[in-house]
Amino acid sequence: MTATQGFTIGQVARQAGIGVETVRYYEREGLLPPPPRSASGYRHYPADSVRRLAFIRHAKALGFSLADIRELLTLRAEPGASSVPVRQLAQARLTEIREKIAALEKMQQILGHLVDECPGHVPTAECPILDALAETGDRPDNT
Amino acid sequence: MTATQGFTIGQVARQAGIGVETVRYYEREGLLPPPPRSASGYRHYPADSVRRLAFIRHAKALGFSLADIRELLTLRAEPGASSVPVRQLAQARLTEIREKIAALEKMQQILGHLVDECPGHVPTAECPILDALAETGDRPDNT
């Protein structure tokens, strides 16, 4: 009984497209705030949690680690606190995103070029993708 | 002595820009063929191994997993085989990269907007990053 407000963990999990265990894991990891419980101990999630989980899923698909995402989430979570650190954090994330985009664009260019060059129906000996990967065109270092 | 035959593991590692332990790890994982040994058991790598390690490093930098790379390497080993799978692998990576770039650009826009428009004391409900990213997308799926 009581307020039938909110979703069960299974419901939010389904809506967010992740597993129930994963939802609990995110809670343990501080990505999802512990929701209110029913008298019998069941979690009851507000609709906001579904959005938060979707956010996590999307951010993960973009290559952010859970630690990154935790930080991103604080951008909306700190209401009255000083705006300066929040703003700084946002700036830092923004820079990180721009760097990520730049790195991916570089990869895209290289790979795209290679795919264009390789006809696809030739023997591997004539496929420049493999040659290109073998070339030592630069020095050690990277992500 | 005309040591001319090959590099030590430390030498290949340095040349490839990776650690000695990583080289042995790649050998265990079947990415690098076991090199000949000296009488005392030291590995002696041919120059080809350096190129192979460079191949691995480059492919990794482009987002290929070690499993992908193992496949690429076996494909490369058969010069008469069709390059179709190679191309497909590269194409798949490319598609992934393009999608990531698109999503990151969206995120960049949202975050940039947030930094510009949220002076800090605005209620968090008015900071739309979470909503915007929560909608960014599609159905549940993959990684």
Place this chain on the structure above:
DNA sequence: TCTGACCCTGTAGTAAACTACAGGGCAGGA
């Protein structure tokens, strides 16, 4: 009331890709 799906906690296992010893052997210069 019963049944089966769902929820709880807590612990442990998995996968990828390393990374770090421990305990010993060799090589080459002072």
Place this chain on the structure above:
DNA sequence: TCCTGCCCTGTAGTTTACTACAGGGTCAGA
């Protein structure tokens, strides 16, 4: 000769992000 630095094997630990039980309680429909 000795010392230092590199090499060997084998095992175990690390990080990230889950995923899988075990053992038990709860809820809603037939």
